[in-house]
Amino acid sequence: MATSSRPHTVSRPQNLWHTPGVPSFLEDLYRGTFRWDLIHPFPVQDGADQQAGDRVLAAFGALLRERVDPTEVDVSQRLPTGLLDALVAGGYTRLQADPELGGLGLSSMNTFRIVQAAASWSMPVAQLLSVQNTIGVGSYLPALPPGPLRDTISARVRGGVISGNADTEPAGAANRRRMTIATPIEGGAAYLLNGQKVFTGNGPVAGMVNVTATVQGPDRDRVRVFFVDTSSPGFSVSAHHEFMGLKGFPAGALTFDNVRVPAELVMVEEEHNRRLTPELSRLIIRGRVHTIAGPSLAFGKLCLHWSREFANRRQVDDRPLGSFEEIQRMVSATLSEVFALETLAQWCLLGEDARDGERAVNLRYEQVAAKNLSSMTCWRMVDRTMSLLGAEGYESAQSKARRGAQPLPVERAFREARGLRISGGVDFQIDNWTSQVGIFWCYYPEPENARAIESEQVDVSCLDDADLTEPNLDHLRFTAHQVKAFARTCLALARRHPDPQELFAQEHLLIQLNQVASELLLMSLVLARTSRYGRLGPDSTQELADLYCAAARRRIDDLWRRITVEQPGEHASASAAWLAGDRWAHLMSDVLTETPPTAS
Ligand SMILES: Cc1cc2nc3c(=O)[nH]c(=O)nc-3n(C[C@H](O)[C@H](O)[C@H](O)COP(=O)(O)OP(=O)(O)OC[C@H]3O[C@@H](n4cnc5c(N)ncnc54)[C@H](O)[C@@H]3O)c2cc1C
Incomplete structure (x- = not known):
């Protein structure tokens, strides 16, 4: 790969994942630094916390078995009558909320365990709970300063509100702009919301939804989050979605027709220029x-x-x-x-x-x-x-x-x-975005450790304190070397493309690079956890780590082969000709392409 050592003059895009002064294993991996010390010894759940989770899980499992017939939910496409009330009464819609608000005060790990248990029985129930507990209105509480918004949300959580996050619009979630418009009225005391959202999880059963909308300003437009009471005049559930799976999960298209939202129910956040606040x-x-x-x-x-x-x-x-x-x-x-x-x-x-x-x-x-x-x-x-x-x-x-x-x-x-x-988010597009916002954020401008990235030396001190079998030590050595090779590739690419947009146009390359980094991440974590369990005894997971890493290495080899060997190819001209309807009409022979009539 040809390189030039021209310094980059491009300013950095916004990266909300980076926290100054707080180390990140994966961010460092992107930069070619293998911080084994950050993941080893691998963490374990605190014993008391685990027991607290066990108790909630036992009660939750009993409720699921008693109240939910998962096959019946799938076939009827309906949740059992009274299930929502039972979930609210049991505190399962407020898993991490303060007990003072009727919550169970669970840790993140125990919240995960509840969602996992729900998914193992009935995915619509799991989806309802995970949306409610992680992106519903109550999830904002830790970020809200004292004031009317915090008081309102607290009161609604205490009252057992069901909620969801309404962001995606018919034009597509990937668009930077949100077409739902918030217009200030009453001298700024309130806003009128107008627009449509689709695929809003919990929307049809929600008492409150958090809605992203564009506030048009004299200097520029800003996306903000509005907390909307679904009993507000002008709010309606305009359609119920039915998916390939998740039958019975309440997801809906929501219409906002001059819905008045008091200004105190708008979250004012730091300046940003992204599609999500x-x-x-x-x-x-x-x-x-x-x-x-x-x-x-x-x-x-x-x-x-x-x-x-x-x-x-x-x-x-x-x-x-x-x-x-x-x-x-x-x-x-x-x-x-x-x-x-x-x-x-x-x-x-x-x-x-x-x-x-x-x-x-x-x-x-x-x-x-x-x-x-x-x-x-x-x-x-x-x-x-x-x-x-x-x-x-x-x-x-x-x-x-x-x-x-x-x-x-x-x-x-x-x-x-x-x-x-x-x-x-669609899988390949998440890879694409992550490459731009996460990986190449580290390379524009050129990173301070560029010389270290270029050097042939690889720090394998991780091998000294890893309690791993020979095959797993080899996987660890491979990972440390790969992290360096990965960074070298990114550095060379960034140097070859001083304008990041030129590099970002090569989406397929970015997607594959992110996949390499992700594979290296999970190999590292698997090895760190395995090292914690040691080489002997019934808890040892050395064979599992070896199996996982061997397969991951085959995927990484394949990705590198494609990254370095794949030629530009004919994709642009072939797909353009097809999309324009110019060529290869015979490929449609003998098939009925009109959309079949579908009863609504
Ligand atoms: C089961 C389910 C539950 C959901 N729950 C919620 C919810 O609770 N709240 C909510 O707001 N939304 C929800 N969604 C919506 C979901 O987040 C979006 O469907 C998802 O983010 C993809 O957006 P989209 O469907 O609008 O596709 P679009 O964003 O329109 O994308 C269409 C296609 O274009 C591709 N694409 C986009 N940009 C690029 C690019 N630069 N280069 C190449 N390809 C590109 C995408 O990958 C995709 O293949 C849910 C969806 C499902 C299926």
Whole structure:
């Protein structure tokens, strides 16, 4: 890769993930510094906190089993009557809120465990709870200063309000501009909201929604968050969404027709020029660990369980299915991926619960990475398990029940898992954004450690205190070297493209680079956690780490091959010709392309 050493003069874009003075393992990884000391010894959940979580989980599990028939919810597309009230009464809609507000005061890790448990039983319930607890109105409380907004939200939380976050609009969430407009009235004492939102989780059952809207100003437009009481005149639920999965989850299109919002119910935040406000952005990043990584891990664990159930009862020509080499590879791959996702969730959340005196680390970068790492890994696990179960995997649970077969709901999990790659942001676009905002933020302007990045020396002191088997030590050595190679590639790219926009036009390259960084992140975490458990004894996870890292290395090798070898290709001209309708009409021969009539 040719390089020039021209210094960069470009000013940095805004990066809300960076916290000055607080170290971040992944941010340093982007810069080519492998901070093993930040992740090792790997954190564990505090014993008392774990027990507090166990108690809530026991009661919550009982409520789920008693009140929710997950297959019936999926088929009827409706949550059981009275379930919402039961969830509110049990405090499950206020998992982290102060007990004084009727909340359970749970830690982030225990909140995750509740969402995971819900997803393992009924994904619509999990989605309702995770939206409510992580991006609903109550989640803003820690960021609100004393005043009328805080008082109003506190009162609504105390009253058991259900809420959701209305951001996506029909034109598409990726647009920087929000078409919902807030117009100041009454000399600035209130705003009139006009616009439409789509896919708002909990929208149809919410008493309050937080809505992003554009306030047009004399100098420039600003996006702000408005807290809207859904009993306000002009608010309506204009449609109920039905998804491939999540049947029964209340998601709706919301219309705001001259809805009056008092000025004190608008969150005024620091200046920003992004499509999401800083606080909403922070909540969504952490929230996705619950809404996406929680169900991803739950489905992975179910896949492990289902694989065992099926493989142990199935034979091929009198030979147990579990004795075939390929099946063993499939089961062990899922096993190692469940271990990896559990590790990722722990890393992303245990630090959130760190007490005074414990070392502060910035987890935002890892929380961003968790979205794709977990949903894509989940997708691999569910897809693999569906193949393992053959036709029984593809058949619905109710169909199996009708013929007396074991009704494992693999087909339902498959439908749910696909949505995890879309809700909260489409997978490839998250990679693309992360590369721009996270990785290359470190390279424009050129980083101070550019010379260290260029040097051939790799710090492998991590090997000294790692309690790992030889294969895992080799994975750790590989990771340390790869972190350096990764940074060298980024530095060379940034130098070759002094104007970042020129580099950012190469989206495919950026996406693949982010995938390399994410793979390196999860390998590091898996090795750090494994080192904590040691090499001996029943808790040792050395085999799982080796399995996971070996597979991750194959993916990394493949990504590098594509990054360095792939040629520009014909994608631009071929897709432009097709989209314009200019060429290859014969490829549509013999298919009926008109949209079929669909009853609404
Ligand atoms: C189950 C579910 C629950 C949801 N819950 C909520 C909720 O509670 N609140 C809420 O506000 N929203 C919610 N959403 C919406 C969700 O966040 C969006 O669907 C998601 O962010 C993608 O946005 P979009 O569908 O508007 O697609 P768009 O943003 O319009 O994107 C369309 C396509 O363009 C691609 N694209 C965009 N920019 C680029 C680019 N620069 N280069 C290349 N490709 C690009 C995207 O990746 C995508 O493939 C939910 C969605 C689902 C499926």
